[in-house]
Amino acid sequence: MEQIQEFIINIIKIYGASVFWIAALFFGGRIVLKKIVKRMIKLVEDEDRGDSSDLKKRSQTLGSIIITTGNIIIYVVVFLMVLKLFGVDITPILAGVGIIGLAVGFGAQSIVKDFVSGLFVLIENQYCIGDRVKIGTFEGRVQKITMRSTVLQDDEGKTFYISNGLIKDVINFSQGDKK
DSSP states (O other): OHHHHHHHHHHHHHHHHHHHHHHHHHHHHHHHHHHHHHHHHHHHHHHOOSOOHHHHHHHHHHHHHHHHHHHHHHHHHHHHHHHHHTTOOOHHHHHHHHHHHHHHHHHTHHHHHHHHHHHHHHHHTOOOTTOEEEETTEEEEEEEEOSSEEEEEOTTSOEEEEEGGGOOOEEESSGGGGO
16 A cells, blocks of 8 residues: 555656646646637627527537537647657657548548538528528528538428538528528
8 A cells, every 4th residue: 555655656746747737738728718619609699780590500510610629639639748748659649640640631531521611601601591592503492501511402392412512602592681
């Protein structure tokens, strides 16, 4: 029992300050990230004076995506810092992750394109759920918007699933009605 206590005391003496700063980065980073996203959402909602239900949904969706991405970055940085603290050389890990990221990037190019295009659809407010739009040769009401695709339903009840990466031109027949 004494040996265990001595071991723990030695670890605290050697790594205590580093562990403190890593924990501070972890918790501080998460708090700052949440505050920034809340502030961004508040700014967007304050800017819109009209019917903000679509804008509120859009800003919350974007906020959720930013928080999730930020948390992943924070976890990876903290994990790498802990490995470095315990003497693990992280250079090969970073190189391996870079190569894997490159391979996944080439393999998932269309998914990334869909995701980025979906992000711009939301940010630019090109159309919202319920809007009547024409996307390429497809025309109908927007039933659903995800980060990867847009779902339209035409007057005959046919449903079209359009990858956001394939969307080039959009005609929104409903945007004039909102003003």
